[in-house]
Amino acid sequence: MRVITDIHLHSKYSRACSQDLTIRNLATACTRKGIQLVGTSDFTHPAWRKEIETELEEAGGGVYKLRGDDASPTRFLLSTELSSIYKRGGKTRRVHHLVLLPSLAAVDRLIAQLDARGCNLKADGRPILGIDSEELVKMVLEADPNGLLIPAHAWTPWFAVFGSMSGFDVLSECFGEMTKHIHAIETGLSSNPPMNWRLSQLDSIFLVSNSDAHSLDKLGREANVFEMSTPSYAELHHILVTHDTSRFLETIEFFPEEGKYHADGHRACQFWCEPEETKRRGGACPVCGKPLTIGVLHRVEALADRPSGVRPSGAVPYRSIVPLPELIGEAIGVGPASKKVRAIVETLLQDGRSEFGVLLDEPLTELARVVSEDIVLAIRRMREGAVTVRPGYDGEYGVVSVIGDKAARLKAAQPALL
Ligand SMILES: [Zn+2]
């Protein structure tokens, strides 16, 4: 079966995250989105660890289901994000890691190791550890030989393995001897597979995509699609570790320009530009003179050893989406969180459809039976990739548009002061 998987998100115990992020709500939201396998997130947080155990029960193969509920199809795997801040090679490094484990017993072994190192796991669902990335891989594998560590949103400037302000130029600089245990990196919202294909150092590992959701509605804004006999940790582990390209069907991606660190820029001055422009300006904001925050596109170009447009053999396919409420909102001229949009989403989700079904697979003729022509057109244009985007920069999300006027306005909008 085709298993849509989102393994990087957060619980209500992570900083700046919605109180609606409970296990039960996650299960319901996943059904609506069309996600079959989701991360619990935040498994080192004591209160959330307890909630995981109370609300879930084992369903075999290293995944969990809602306790006492045979109707919900959602399967959970045990995941978390750990933030490592440490010195290496004379520089301060800040790297976020996604960690997956196959059992609560393994989770408890990792927690015991972190406790022994004096880590404060209560403060945040995504705790900050003073532990070097290479050592953290060792600890994860010690907790369970089938554990996985995946560098999270690998390109973001401040907290990532390749981050312009925080990271490294090659994976082996970060992970040393343990590099062979890194089977994937998370590309993050601001980069897509073709950008990552420009680095030959990534050819032998997978590029995964997840939502990093801080609220229920952001679930699945990026995801992975695997072929599995049933949603399972064991199969996911096998696919990643053996680099089984036949069973990693595709990733579902943001348009990378929409990510909030795609271009270079300075948010306070509302200035953004392309990498070439940054170089011409000596890296300084033309409004205030402070350094521009170097975005993901710039950083990819700096580390790339291939021109754009190269597709390495064995590369996993991808499709790009715009979140359904955004598409509908634009089509009918209202905000994505408005009541009207919500009502239309409800109509679309009748008859057992999911949001991913509507965005990716459902024939347009079928959708035309239940929603207006404008909405069908918006979905068609998204599927064709006919979108215009004003890139995100320095923590500011990009703006995406699929139709007419707004797209034309965005296209005309040049960066300030060019
Ligand atoms: Zn992170």
Ligand SMILES: [Zn+2]
């Ligand atoms: Zn400025």
